[in-house]
Amino acid sequence: MCGEISITDSLYPVLLRQIPDPPKVLYYKGHIEAGIFENCLAVVGSRKMSLYGKRVVESFVSDFAHVGITVVSGFMYGIDALSHSVAVKNGGKTIAVLPCGVDIVYPSYQQDLYDSILASGGVLLSELPCGFKATNWTFPKRNRLVAGLAKATLVIEAGANSGSLITARFALKYDSKLFVVPGDVFAENSDGIYQLVREGASLATTACDIRSFLGVQAFDMSMDVTSTVVGANIRVQEVYSLLKKQRMGLEELVMCTSMSFVELSSIITQLELTGYIVGSGGLYYANKT
């Protein structure tokens, strides 16, 4: 069953109380411990996540999880869902604000994520009573809570009509800090991002940018691209240094390196298995960390 916190309750999130229209009652599922609302960061983004977005979330959110920042997001598939699951995997706290009653899993195929958030000591939150179904107007309402709960909001990938823009604009309205992660200027998932930059968002290119704003000490983790592949021959290094500059497919690599196709594919597999690169959709990227 779900619990309730009223606005007069001492557990009620302080930041949320300050927004113009705070909900009178918050319904929740999970365990609310003191301090979970203290250092909240909203991480939102596109439902149509690209591999780039995925890599940003994996690198940034795992960092936040290690330093104890609570990741708030909207439980929707794409960047939101991944942020929750990366936080959970790295032992961090996460709050999912739902556009429906907290007893409803929406979208329903994310039952696993729902369970794992609860199991990790995270919280599912909503201003809607149990049994209330998600409809079109509950989503922007939910976005207002995501922005209202957090000290800062981070947007990773957003198209021109993304719902994340609603969350971001709430953040600007509430005078909380808005960070965006820059992307490829040609990508559709960057349109919304650069729109927000024009409206006053700050750029974040490392997790450190956000951490220092929140005043949290860095967790000792190197975030640089590894310069060379340990213990590999010169040809492997050559492929790796090409991929560090730019993502490429096998086809392009064949042309750039004068190596045979068979040789290249064995190097690629070696690099992939050792985690130096990741491949997706026929393209390969150098990995961070």
Add this chain to the structure above:
Amino acid sequence: MLTKLKSVAYLGVDCIGVDVEVNVAPRGMPCFDIVGLPNKEIAESKQRVRTALQNSGIVFPSKRITVNLAPADIPKEGSFYDLPIAVGILADSLGLTFSSKALFFGELSLDGSLRYTRGSLMLALYAHDYGYDTVFLPDTCFEEASAVKNVRILPLRSLADLITFFKSGSVIGTPNRSHVRTDAGHTDSRRSDFSSILGHSVAKRCLEIAAAGGHSLLMVGPPGSGKTLLAQSFPSILPPMTDTECIEVTKIHSVSGNFSAGQSLMTARPFRTPNHTITHIGMIGGGVNLYPGEVTLAHRGVLFLDELAEFPRNVIEALRLPLEAGEVTTNRHGKTLRLPAQFTLLAASNLCPCGYYGHPTIRCVCTANQVNLYKKKFSGPILDRIDLCINVLPLKTSEYTDSTIKTLPESSQEVQKRVTVARHVQQERFKKSNIVTNSEMKNDDIKCYCSLNNSAQHMLTQAVSKYNLSTRAYFKILRIARTISDLDLCVDIGEKHLSEALQYRNNPTVVS
């Protein structure tokens, strides 16, 4: 007078013997009846036979004629009973006698001439198997039927030819029986050569592996990236068919009516490209007497499903069993029938409804949900049965306009040579079993034939945990690695073979 002639009835791509009994009774009301579950075209044969006889100068007997097609409980279809029925009547009118070792086959035209009739190869094979020595058939079927040795094929232009033959014993217009293996008009001008395709070295390599090991291949990518062109060039690198395979394939196409007059044995492997509006009966085969579907027509060849995601779900799912078993098993008239369906599956698809998901420059306009739903159309079990999966990305303009590139890509002939050699290696390996290609290896065979050296074994173990490979995927990779090392003429699977195989394990449902 009662005359008994032998004929056949088609069941799937096989046939059973049928007796054509023609009774011409001098007593009773004059009439002409056909019994024995004839379908409409056989029932209409009455009019054809009567008119054809009259136009050949024979007085149609004004007697009670009863034709029975025995066994009576099996439905018959096909227009080829015209000739045996006419012969039965002639036997009475002209007192003709003929050997019981002769088969008559063909559709009559109203002027008494014989028309091209489907299925003559099947009949000739039946004659060969069951000890008939002579087959009378339309001269336009001669090329097709004479692929069968040791059977005397007598071509007829008309009923008049037949009458002359029985009166004088001379065969009229027997074409020269020098049987030449010609391609049965299936040299498709649409088929392209590898040398005409620039770039796409990854896709070409995959096609080579697919051809060598009989592996199924899925190509995903945005429109205009060359998926269809690549697929159409696939037949040009396939190894030539053996003689038995030629007969097997020709038989299927002959009985399904895909042949036209004057065609001989098929030597090019079939390449079937059904449209995505096909029904599952069209794909698998069906009907009262079991017409072969696309999977059977693609036997020993290629079934190319362009726009895989647009095919109805039930059609795709119906492919599961034929892909696994290499045949379609069904039941007609209390008999279990098997249609062969040993084909290589080639499929191509976009990744979203608008098609541009994953395109390097053009933006996809679909929502995330639309993309997800589209990807769900490739069901897990079907993806599991597809060995190779690659992304085909469009060429950059510079790659095909660059005039400095003087050397043409490798021609199909070169690739076909390597493929044929790899097939020979497999033939040697599977001599004792009934497997033909690496793709047919079951898990036991894989344990037996796919030995890895130590470093390769280590790499595979690493890959299984890194990529979360399922057991089926594990064996799939070994099968592909086996084919790659066969192309390389290596006995053992090495690290480089395995690492190449791992590159094609791509799951199209991942984000790009």
